[in-house]
Amino acid sequence: MSINKAFKLASREFHNGEPSEIFVSTPNEIVAFGQNHPIVQIAGPCSVENEEMIIYTALQVKAVGAKFLRGGAYKPRTSPYAFQGHGESALGLLAIARQVTGLGIVTEVMDTADLEKVASVADIIQIGARNMQNFSLLKRVGAINKPVLLKRGMSATIEEWLMAAEYILTAGNPNVILCERGIRTFDQQYTRNTLDLSAIPVLRSLTHLPIVIDPSHGTGRAEYVPAMAMAAIAAGADSLMIEVHPDPAKALSDGPQSLTPEQYGDLIQDMIGISKIFGRWTQKYPISTGHLALPIHATNT
Template sequence: MIVVLKPGAPQGVVDALVDQLRGWNLETQTIVGRENVVIGLIGDTSSLCDDRVQELSPFIDRVLRVKKRFKRASREFHPERTVVSVPTADGPIDIGGEGPLVCMAGPCSVESEAMILETARRVKQAGARILRGGPYKPRTSPYDFQGHGESALELLAAARTATGLAIVTEVMDTSDLEAIAEVADIVQIGARNMQNYSLLKKVGQQPKPVLLKRAFSATIDEWLLAAEYILAAGNPNVILCERGIRTFDRQYTRNTLDLAAVPVLRSITHLPVIVDPSHGTGLSQFVESCSKAAVAIGADGLMIEVHPDPARALSDGPQCLTPDEFDAAMANLASIALAVGRPLQTAVPAAVRS
């Protein structure tokens, strides 16, 4: 249930209503919009009479029922689009809303200091604001390279110091969360862990923004209910990432990139949505075209894999762009971003550190 207040409702009225509603053993969340203040009610409201709530104050405009199972993630509950702000040395990075698009780029795995520093400098020069890279890698086979672990976190921290880029990196286990949250500016939940509910609750209890990737076969409702776990645990800064789903045809692409999910999500949730065309296709030759489509269809940003030598990458080499290819892709994306009224968000060039 949500309570929409009339424009100009005094703060004292809002506070009094919140106190009274909490007295009914309901949890509340106050959302301040451009015109209205909305009070969301979480709990058992099935026996609550809408008219009774309406009569609490003359400043109440209307009382509405949230029909979606994902209450906090729905636009019924939170009508205005959420903007997740990530502080960096070069100024805040805002993801979502109607502002500029954000690009996250970097290798699948952090392999060495020289590699991650070179990649970080190149992707920043091309316009990326956030460096992606995995110290821990979930792999289908136990014999595949699974990352360098904690030592790779130190290399990510060094790359941030050298370039000023923010860091997004994946947490796979609750035992690693504290160490990862010390380095990461955005904590990533990978596709394999989208329904690891213990992990979702834990990342929801820490303050860093969370990037939640869609699981291989997850429906949109299941994906948003996973986000609901994070939101319900207290963290409002969730970013959704479409990275392709598993369908019947895997001959030509690694996954099926569900671009239709982007406008669907924008209609039903306030959370920012980015697209990962690297995992979505699995082949570098399709990454730029799918990136263009993602920008055109309304994504808030992109996550693209970049490696200085994809042929020698320890993981996911076939889907990585070279730095030169990434330069070209970003230049080509810029015109599409301008055409849809959301230019690419880039850092000040002078902020690239020597």
């Protein structure tokens, strides 16, 4: 098959013009990512802070329909003095949350040395924006049998992003999910990044890979997340990844862009309506937050 684009396996032509489907096994079910499936909700805190917090948050987001819990064990930070995550101990807490709730786990790997540990817990391995062109890491995650969430680099073009996906695909892993999380532009006074929702129709024309939108990092402000989440659904996103924290003011990282569980529950109710318009919401979820009891009483890590 002759494909003129620089990215071959990621191109829509390679998949006969059809969107691909990526099936991810979680403790409770198999979840499908793709254009012809319901929108998948991924939610949770920027970083895993302690056992009580992560399990409480997991229970809350599950109650309103999230299928995956996001949470950072290893955190790439601009400042070396900022909280870097609890590392391996946080992976253990994610494993407990997975067992208690049945949610799938999405967490980031930063270093090839940690890949085996992260892969033992994660149902989806995240490659963060700063590592989008860490080609050694891309090759390594391409050689394992785990779905990969590939975030767009802060200043990456769409072709550079798709070429990064190509590294994973050519290494033998076909399960790549693209995540738009905002790009760096000239105006950073009012938003953290510029969420490029125009990337959704562009990607639809270029690639068969599923598309996730992260409006939390894309805006950096919790008050803007609902509008961008709704717009992402209208534009055709396959999944949303939203930061949720029980007490954003006390979060160790990214508190200003995090929704409370109650705010997330309200957003889900709004998203149900617009998703149904586009035929992307077939699940029936109990909409209830703010009243779940904790199954344990744990101390901080």
